Amino acid sequence: MSYLLKEITMRTNNTVEGIQKIEELWQDVNSGKLPLLFDSKGLFSQGIFPISRYSNYESDENGEYDFSILGVNTEFFQELELRVKEGKYKKYEFLGDSIETCTKNAWEEVWKEQKEKTIERAYGIDYESTVPAEYSKDGKVHCYLYIAIDKNSSKVQI
Incomplete structure (x- = not known):
């Protein structure tokens, strides 16, 4: 059985550590470790494009927010x-x-x-x-x- 994620979400912020968490998440998606662009068997999903979503803001760009990577x-x-x-x-x-x-x-x-x-x-x-x-x-x-x-x-x- 293979599977494909539709989105991955984490809570973060715009600190150096928060941006590093975002970069690490993107590395996991691009490498196929998290099957968003590739299914769990490592096959590339045609017609799926990665996009970032920023939502659930605590306040403004200085606060916490949800960062998601979606396959659209x-x-x-x-x-x-x-x-x-x-x-x-x-x-x-x-x-x-x-x-x-x-x-x-x-x-x-x-x-x-x-x-x-x-x-x-x-x-x-x-x-x-x-x-x-x-x-x-x-x-x-x-x-x-x-x-x-x-x-x-x-x-x-x-």
């Missing part, structure tokens, strides 16, 4: 784009040479806009999708953030 399909991304058009999410797109740098720059832009009061986050459910350079057409890392900005979207989960 293309319809999930279409639904996210619809939420952007509806004004419930703001989409951020960044390019970089490494996943770490690209992701860090994307989140720093969100926090900068919060500080400047350009956006008001709902601290509901946020998503992050990163495309490694080896899978992109231009050889760059692509990072996409979908940040909930509508207070009502905090209860909306895709």
Whole structure:
């Protein structure tokens, strides 16, 4: 019997230790140790893409939150784009040479806009999708953030 996980969740924060826990979880997913992209027999799941979900915020980016890695399909991304058009999410797109740098720059832009009061986050459910350079057409890392900005979207989960 083989099985495939649909999501993996842990409680963490944005401290150095918390970010390290996130990186370790991603390593376990990418290696197949946790069968999200590969089933328990090590077979790759076609049409499944990994995405991060940030939810159940204790307060703001300084508090605890649930970090999940989900295996989603293309319809999930279409639904996210619809939420952007509806004004419930703001989409951020960044390019970089490494996943770490690209992701860090994307989140720093969100926090900068919060500080400047350009956006008001709902601290509901946020998503992050990163495309490694080896899978992109231009050889760059692509990072996409979908940040909930509508207070009502905090209860909306895709």
